[in-house]
Every structure is written in structure tokens, then in C-alpha cells.
Amino acid sequence: MDLLALADFTLVARHGGFGRAARAAGRPKATLSRRVAELEAALALRLFERGGRTLKLTEEGRTLYERAGHLLAELEQTAAAIAAGGEKPRGRLRISAPLLFSQTAMGKITAGFALNYPEVRLEVTTEDRPVDMIEEGFDLVIRVNPDPDDNLVGRIFLRDRLLAVASPRLPRPESNHPAPAVVRSAGDRQPWTLKTQDGGSTLAIEPLLAVSSLIMARDAVRAGVGAGRLPLSLVSHDLADGSLVAWGDIDAPDITLWTLYPSRRLLSARVSAFLAYLKQAFPAGTPEELAAFVGRS
Structure with missing residues (x-):
């Protein structure tokens, strides 16, 4: 059944005529008449007895009006409660999150969220690839430095930032001598640019x-294999206890973690609750907050 046509039917029945209903709603009389006729055809029932100047509900029309009025009022109240945030989060919430953040923080985050919102069925997929949220049915995506998407x-x-770090047992090489390094790709031989007070060094x-x-x-850098470019949040505790030392900040843009969701639909209570929970966990959004949240690993 077409709920919009049903709403138009109840509007006409409540006002006792197409003209009065059209004036009250600010809508064309012909549109209301057509929608009611379509509803009658779909139900194979006559809902109004139409006279020259009068419009009267049939017995079937009166029954439908009484029951539909309660149903539509309940739907309006439910929609208003959800829009106002009064609806308790419930149902399935599907999230895609990157590998490192999932390994270090998402277990603790999702456990806390599940305890606070037991009626939400949380499903987290860990992957670094870009996902199609609409096609793959995700409600929320967490991504690192994502490309713009309209x-x-x-x-x-x-936010996080990269440091060049090494074991204190590994001496920093003299100028123009290469440092042994742990890298993410075997072909990565590009020099590291470090921030200094006078601009930078290579x-x-x-x-x-x-x-x-x-x-x-x-772990390899801890063992002394070589220096590494690592996020501050991942090595903060090592730097504090001296098991790693910093050779300097990498001259690169900050690492940013984003929460993304489709702009074509309103946020559900589930997504809003998860966003609020992340804000509560990381109020300032600094690398130090992430390191403190994760703890030593």
C-alpha cells in the first residue's frame, strides 16, 4: 500500500472534502483527488461516496480512516523521536576500519560501545582498501587520509605524525652515510627528510x-634491525621508557583518521551514537590520546 496515498486519504477524510483539505495543506485539489482515486483502485474499494456538493466516507472508508489515522500518527511520532535523538540505538551497524587502527584500538573501542549499546549488532571489517559504502552496505567507514569523495x-x-625512531643500541650514522632501515616496501630507498629548526635535513x-x-x-626496530618511520602513537611508550629513541620528526603532512558516511541519507541513531563514542574516547584527537588509549603493546 502507498503510505503517501494513505496519508492523503486521511487528510481528505479529516477535513471532509477535497477543497478544504487542499486549502489546509496548501496542495492542489486535483492531486489529492487523483491520489485517493489511485488508492481506491489499488484496494478495489470505494472509500468515499461522492455527491454533487458532498463527500461522505463509505463504511469501508470509515474503518480505514480510523485505523490508518492511529498508524500514521504513530509513524510521525516515531520519526520525530528518531530525529530528536530520542530513539534508542538498535539494529545492525557495519563499519570498515583500517588495519593498524583495528589492531591497536578498535577492539577496545567496539567492546566499550557494545557494552554501552547492547541492542546494536556491531560488525567490523578490517581492510585498507577503499570500499563502496553504498554497494557493500557499510554504515560508517574509518579511513586514513582519504581521497575526496563527493x-x-x-x-x-x-591526528598522528611520523617519527624516525631507532633502538638506542643503533648509532645514528654520520652525514652522507646511509642508515640501516626497516621499510614498508622492498623498493623504498628514498631518503627521509627530517624537520629541524633551520628547515630540514636528509x-x-x-x-x-x-x-x-x-x-x-x-618490533623489528625495537630489536635493533634498523631505523623506522613510525607513527608517534605506536611508539610513544617506547620513547617514554627509552627502548626507542627519536631521530626526528618526518617532514610530511599529519596522518589524519576520518569517519566517513553517505551524505545522501540522514545519520541513524546507531551511527550518531558511535561518532559520539569516538569523540568521548578521543576528545582532542591527538597522538598522545591514542597512545594512552591503546596502552603498551
Whole structure:
């Protein structure tokens, strides 16, 4: 049944005529008449007895009006409650999140969220590839430095930055001598540019180990294999206890973590609740907050 046609029927029945209903709603009389006729045809029922100047509900029309009025009023109240945030989050919430953030933080985040919102069925998929939110049915995506997408809106909820770090047992090489390095790709031999007070310096590298995971890279750097370019949040505790030392900040844009969702639809109570939970976990969105949230690993 067409709910819009049903709403038009109840509008006409409530006002006792097409003309009065059209004036009250500010809509064309012909449109209301056509929609009611379509509803009658769909139900194979006559809902109004039409006279020269009068319009009277049939017995079937009166029954439908009484029952539909309660139904439509309940739907309006439910929609208003959801829009006002009064509806309790419930149902399925599908999230896609990047690998490193999932390995270090999403377990704790999702556990806390599940305890706070037991009626939400949370499903998290870990992957670094771009996903099609609409096609693949995700409600929310967390991404690192995402490309602009006109179909999505979102916000930054965390920032991080890269450091060149090494074991204190590994001496920093003299100028023009390459440093042994742990890299993400075997072909990565580009020098690292470090920030300094006078602008910057270049550190040549000699890759000794290539790994695809930043956690693996950190473990190798801890072991003294070579220096590494790693996020501050991942090595903050190592720097604090002296198991790693910083050779300098990498001269590169900040790492930004975004929450993204489709702009074509309003946020559900589930998505709004998860965004609020992230804001509560990371109110300032700094690398230090992420490191403190994750703890030592």
C-alpha cells in the first residue's frame, strides 16, 4: 500500500472534502483527488461516496480512516523521536576500519560501545582498501587520509605524525652515510627528510628489512634491525621508557583518521551514537590520546 496515498486519504477524510483539505495543506485539489482515486483502485474499494456538493466516507472508508489515522500518527511520532535523538540505538551497524587502527584500538573501542549499546549488532571489517559504502552496505567507514569523495561526508577524529625512531643500541650514522632501515616496501630507498629548526635535513637509508605491517616494523626496530618511520602513537611508550629513541620528526603532512558516511541519507541513531563514542574516547584527537588509549603493546 502507498503510505503517501494513505496519508492523503486521511487528510481528505479529516477535513471532509477535497477543497478544504487542499486549502489546509496548501496542495492542489486535483492531486489529492487523483491520489485517493489511485488508492481506491489499488484496494478495489470505494472509500468515499461522492455527491454533487458532498463527500461522505463509505463504511469501508470509515474503518480505514480510523485505523490508518492511529498508524500514521504513530509513524510521525516515531520519526520525530528518531530525529530528536530520542530513539534508542538498535539494529545492525557495519563499519570498515583500517588495519593498524583495528589492531591497536578498535577492539577496545567496539567492546566499550557494545557494552554501552547492547541492542546494536556491531560488525567490523578490517581492510585498507577503499570500499563502496553504498554497494557493500557499510554504515560508517574509518579511513586514513582519504581521497575526496563527493558522495561522502565526514570528519577528522584523530591526528598522528611520523617519527624516525631507532633502538638506542643503533648509532645514528654520520652525514652522507646511509642508515640501516626497516621499510614498508622492498623498493623504498628514498631518503627521509627530517624537520629541524633551520628547515630540514636528509637522512639516507639502506633498507635491510621490508614488512607490510607497521606493528611488525616497530618490533623489528625495537630489536635493533634498523631505523623506522613510525607513527608517534605506536611508539610513544617506547620513547617514554627509552627502548626507542627519536631521530626526528618526518617532514610530511599529519596522518589524519576520518569517519566517513553517505551524505545522501540522514545519520541513524546507531551511527550518531558511535561518532559520539569516538569523540568521548578521543576528545582532542591527538597522538598522545591514542597512545594512552591503546596502552603498551
